[in-house]
Amino acid sequence: MKSGYRIFWTDHALNELHNTIQYLQENWTTKELQNLATKIEEVISLISHNPYLFQVSGFKKNVRRVVIARHNSLYYQIKENQIEILSFFSHRQSLKKRKV
Numbered sequence: 001m002k003s004g005y006r007i008f009w010t011d012h013a014l015n016e017l018h019n020t021i022q023y024l025q026e027n028w029t030t031k032e033l034q035n036l037a038t039k040i041e042e043v044i045s046l047i048s049h050n051p052y053l054f055q056v057s058g059f060k061k062n063v064r065r066v067v068i069a070r071h072n073s074l075y076y077q078i079k080e081n082q083i084e085i086l087s088f089f090s091h092r093q094s095l096k097k098r099k100v
Contacts, residue, residue, distance in 0.1 A: 005047070005048050005082060007044055007083050016089065017088040052078075064076055072088060072089065
């Protein structure tokens with residue numbers, strides 16, 4: 001098993017993450033935000049060491065999905081020895097808005 005895959009966030013995924021954090025800062029406590037940040041870091045570490053750990057998404061077979069929290073999923077794909085984070089999708093949106 002390969003480990004230590006590099007993680008690359010696309011501009012789209014970073015923008016979604018930024019928008020999610022802005023929304024959550026207005027509606028969540030600092031502790032809840034810290035817990036989410038910890039969960040994101042844990043998932044990124046798991047993906048980096050075992051990118052095949054999480055399920056293949058239901059709409060693209062080369063894209064994988066991991067539920068970060070009840071309200072968010074992270075979509076990524078494996079490209080050689082790099083993990084490309086494609087989307088940090090908020091489940092509060094319509095699935096039609098999902099761009100991966």
